[in-house]
Amino acid sequence: MNKILAVILVLAVVILGGYFLLKSGVVQAPNGEIEGKVEETPTMGMPVPGTNTPEMIVETESRNVIIIYTDLGYSSNTLNIKAGDTVTFENDSSLSMWPASAFHPTHAAYPTTGGCLGSTFDACRGILPGESWSFKFDLAGAWKYHDHLKPSYFGTVVVE
Ligand SMILES: [Cu+2]
Incomplete structure (x- = not known):
């Protein structure tokens, strides 16, 4: 029992x-x-x-954030993202754009080497209307950028 x-x-x-x-x-x-x-x-x-x-397995969430470029400049003055996020610069203007790290014309503020001028944060060519160019921000900091073809158009990406 x-x-x-x-x-x-x-x-x-x-x-x-x-x-x-x-x-x-x-x-x-x-x-x-x-x-x-x-x-x-x-x-x-x-x-x-x-x-x-x-x-x-927990995937690290990385985002893709879009900055739109129009004939008036970049849509975002200051964009806050996290390290590992990708920013896509989308050209919705009537002219080519060339997103690149500050400062014009050396482009060396974002401290990576291997790009065409001073940093890998550099499209290295004019991006045609309707095209886009993406860059992955791995380094924390406040990174200024500009349009190399029209340096009076600029913005900042703040990476946490
Ligand atoms: Cu430039």
Whole structure:
């Protein structure tokens, strides 16, 4: 009799344990956001040790923000973004635009090398009307930019 009771008890523990294990699992919402148990860890984007199922990997959210360039200049005087975000400069004007880091004409304020002049933050050519050019900001700071073809048109991207 005690044996049967013990077996029932063990089965109950196993079933309840499995139920709570499933219930606390992370649920992937259809819009890509992760719902459920998500713990903030400094290792965003890395698998959490001991839980190496693909569902547990938290993607670092990086955004794509658009700055529209018209015949009046850039749509945003100061744009606030986070490091890793991409800014797309969209040319909705009637002339070519050439987004580039301050300062004209050296373009060296954004401190990366390898671009055509002083920085990689440089379209390096006139972007035609209807075209766009994108740049990913990995470095924190207040980065001024201008239109190399019309330096009186400028703005600032503030990267946190
Ligand atoms: Cu310039």
